[in-house]
Amino acid sequence: MPEAGQGPGSGMAKLKGWLLGVLLFAGPSLPLSVAQAQDTYLATIAGDGVQRVRIEGGNYLFNPEHIVVKVGVPVELIVSKEPGLVPHSLIIWSPRAGIDVDVALDEREKTVSFTPRALGRITFYCREKLLFFASHKEKGMVGTLEVVE
Ligand SMILES: [Cu+2]
Incomplete structure (x- = not known):
């Protein structure tokens, strides 16, 4: 054998x-x-009555990926992206809440402002996509803006 x-x-x-x-x-x-194990950021209201939140985009995620803000209080998002050639953007769109953010992220910080007008969870994402590859959104570059009382 x-x-x-x-x-x-x-x-x-x-x-x-x-x-x-x-x-x-x-x-x-x-x-x-x-x-991907990012945590929740609970915005606090600064002395000038504004909720400031820093968000950084990377490959392929946002940090933090879950942001909680108060309704009816002005929000300033200080947005940027980590160094590198890959472009990133931040889209937050909710007509119901009066939010329309569409910004190309840069290594230099930019500020976008809005005041959330309705409670709920809004998904934010990156709209970038390279040729036939999966979009950044599909790769997990999404997050949640939660508007609470
Ligand atoms: Cu991206």
Whole structure:
């Protein structure tokens, strides 16, 4: 039985190869899942009555990705993007809440202002997309602006 000696050995080699493949496949995705673990930012009202929130866009996420602001109180978003060649933008659109933000992000900070007029959760996102690749929004570059009382 010449095959009996060879069979298990090659089977094991295949298994090792498969495990290596799994590790190589899982490896690069680990830093991404850590980077995606952003937290909630609860805006506070400054002495001048404005809620200021800093948002940074990166590949492919916003930090913070969940922002909570008070209704009827002016908001100033101080927006920027991390250094790099990949363009990013920030779109927040809710006619109901009176919010229409459409800004190209730069490494230099920009300020956008609005006053949220209605309660609820508004999804914000990046509209960039390179050729036939998935849009940044599809890659997870989305966040939530939550307007509370
Ligand atoms: Cu983007």
